[in-house]
Amino acid sequence: MKRQKRDRLDRAQSQGYKAGLNGRSMEECPYQQTDAKSFWLGGWRDARDDKNSGLYK
Template sequence: MRRQKRNQSDRAFHKGYVAAVEGRNHDSCPHENGARHQEWVNGWRQGRQDYWSGFGPRAQAQRIENM
């Protein structure tokens, strides 16, 4: 059985979240504009919010797995 590719918007959100958790800058977004850029930024903001709220590495890893 073949696996379907992940939704590109979901993937961009996930990559943005991981970038924020790793402490990368907002300017490191690989997408210049469009829907994927916006999803990446949304993921980055969510990751930053979780980081600032005190989520530890275990909670962040669990959140990433559930995305």
């Protein structure tokens, strides 16, 4: 059970990261559950920071 939960949250973070790199808004988060939403937003913030620091163009 823990493995499924961890995989779901990792997937939410990676989807958030991709969304941040593509310039999507944080309001476009598809998750409503608190855990998954916080992981998605964390990935989104990481991507925005990486993009702003010049890691991606």
